[in-house]
Amino acid sequence: MLEHDNKLDMLIKEYASVQKPLSVDFRKMVPGLKADRYTHFIHPYPAKLLVHIPYFFLANTLLSKPGDTVLDPFCGSGTVLLEGKLLKREVIGADINPIARLISKVKILPLSEKKLRNKFDSILKEIPNKSSLAPPDVINLDYWFFPHVTKQLLCIFESIKKLDDPEIRDFFLVCFSCCARKVSLADPRLTVPVRLREGQYPKGHWLRERTDAHLRKLRRINVIKAFENIVEQNIQRMSLLEKVNKDYSQPIICNDAKALMTGDSFFEKKKNTLIPENSVQLVITSPPYSGAQKYIRSTSLNIGWLGFCAASELRTYKKATIGREEYHKDEYEKYVDTGILAADRILKKLRKTNPLRSHITSNYLIEMQEALRETARVLKPKGYLLLVTANNQICGHKFRTPIYLRTIAEKLGFSLKLCLIDDIKSRGLMTKRNKTSSIITREWVMLFEKA
Numbered sequence: 387m388l389e390h391d392n393k394l395d396m397l398i399k400e401y402a403s404v405q406k407p408l409s410v411d412f413r414k415m416v417p418g419l420k421a422d423r424y425t426h427f428i429h430p431y432p433a434k435l436l437v438h439i440p441y442f443f444l445a446n447t448l449l450s451k452p453g454d455t456v457l458d459p460f461c462g463s464g465t466v467l468l469e470g471k472l473l474k475r476e477v478i479g480a481d482i483n484p485i486a487r488l489i490s491k492v493k494i495l496p497l498s499e500k501k502l503r504n505k506f507d508s509i510l511k512e513i514p515n516k517s518s519l520a521p522p523d524v525i526n527l528d529y530w531f532f533p534h535v536t537k538q539l540l541c542i543f544e545s546i547k548k549l550d551d552p553e554i555r556d557f558f559l560v561c562f563s564c565c566a567r568k569v570s571l572a573d574p575r576l577t578v579p580v581r582l583r584e585g586q587y588p589k590g591h592w593l594r595e596r597t598d599a600h601l602r603k604l605r606r607i608n609v610i611k612a613f614e615n616i617v618e619q620n621i622q623r624m625s626l627l628e629k630v631n632k633d634y635s636q637p638i639i640c641n642d643a644k645a646l647m648t649g650d651s652f653f654e655k656k657k658n659t660l661i662p663e664n665s666v667q668l669v670i671t672s673p674p675y676s677g678a679q680k681y682i683r684s685t686s687l688n689i690g691w692l693g694f695c696a697a698s699e700l701r702t703y704k705k706a707t708i709g710r711e712e713y714h715k716d717e718y719e720k721y722v723d724t725g726i727l728a729a730d731r732i733l734k735k736l737r738k739t740n741p742l743r744s745h746i747t748s749n750y751l752i753e754m755q756e757a758l759r760e761t762a763r764v765l766k767p768k769g770y771l772l773l774v775t776a777n778n779q780i781c782g783h784k785f786r787t788p789i790y791l792r793t794i795a796e797k798l799g800f801s802l803k804l805c806l807i808d809d810i811k812s813r814g815l816m817t818k819r820n821k822t823s824s825i826i827t828r829e830w831v832m833l834f835e836k837a
């Protein structure tokens with residue numbers, strides 16, 4: 387028996403008798419659990435999952451046991467993967483965003499503090515003092531970075547590239563990616579890059595002085611010092627992980643949830659092999675929302691600096707992202723049924739006034755069906771799927787994402803065993819993203835069993 391066996395068992399029984407969502411507070415159910423434990427804060431990422439949720443569903447023996455495989459097909463920055471590793475599960479992640487894959491990989495792989503400190507000394511020693519390095523392929527580089535900042539970033543990057551151990555190099559690339567965003571001219575309060583300008587707020591506005599001070603700081607920033615601070619904090623995080631996690635095997639991080647393949651080569655799919663069917667015991671995931679977070683745009687400066695793809699190829703990643711908002715007019719000339727009657731009714735009505743928004747949402751549901759079908763393929767019979775999602779508003783219409791995802795799951799042969807609702811207190815999800823979507827404040831946690 388583990389810490390949460392009884393509590394989970396009671397909730398499942400209560401749900402079986404009332405058949406209505408139960409209200410819970412995960413922070414109270416797992417008191418004292420720190421969101422920043424171990425390497426969780428190694429790099430920021432949009433819409434991160436509340437750590438308490440995967441912890442609660444992993445710290446029990448009802449859904450999975452140590453040694454079982456746990457998958458997060460939309461792993462983002464690897465919250466589920468790290469909690470899984472800490473509780474001795476084998477983990478597999480997938481994310482279309484190369485920055486998410488890098489963070490996840492680094493976050494869960496323990497590295498020796500001593501080795502990191504040695505290598506950091508050599509990075510600092512090897513930083514060249516050149517101004518002739520080729521600039522990275524970042525869209526509008528001069529718009530996002532002061533020239534002296536670009537020059538220093540280039541020198542640091544050049545030195546990191548020389549490291550021959552790929553795991554150590556990846557660790558420093560995560561630190562570098564954090565640093566690049568921090569010393570950019572993008573507003574640090576927002577996830578999507580929006581450039582700060584002096585005097586952009588009227589006199590007397592509470593952000594005026596703060597913004598101007600931030601810009602003044604960037605004009606004379608020592609980027610190497612900023613990088614050193616980030617590295618120091620991340621080495622301390624890694625040293626905590628190293629003490630509790632001795633599993634040094636390379637994690638499996640796939641890219642597309644619609645076709646789970648080992649090997650993270652996104653542009654050369656032929657090199658990859660499918661994750662075997664019936665191999666996973668438990669899936670825990672918080673999938674993207676329709677038109678909600680722009681994951682690739684949010685991390686476009688990082689993707690460019692790390693050279694994951696040319697600026698012109700960013701579109702390829704965006705096109706594979708579920709919930710994306712950019713479509714060409716030809717793509718939404720006709721309405722394509724999602725097969726979910728309640729959703730089709732709303733979306734056909736919406737099509738008359740906003741065909742693009744209607745298409746964004748119907749295509750979101752169609753692609754989520756593909757992803758959940760793939761999840762079902764790799765799950766063992768009687769394995770579990772935990773979905774964390776929420777209702778949102780699409781152009782004034784209530785859009786019941788959890789209900790539609792439940793319909794999809796049931797069509798695929800899953801049965802709902804538990805449904806919980808928690809209020810989201812994290813600011814990441816509470817930001818209103820555009821005028822057609824809404825603030826998400828209540829999270830639905832649905833536990834399904836595969837037939």
Ligand SMILES: C[S@@+](CC[C@H](N)C(=O)[O-])C[C@H]1O[C@@H](n2cnc3c(N)ncnc32)[C@H](O)[C@@H]1O
Binds near residue numbers: 483
């Ligand atoms: C809500 S976030 C997950 C956040 C994550 N739980 C964490 O704590 O960081 C959803 C993720 O789905 C990813 N995504 C979108 N489309 C995808 C696809 N086709 N395959 C895999 N991941 C995808 C996005 O890049 C994003 O990282």
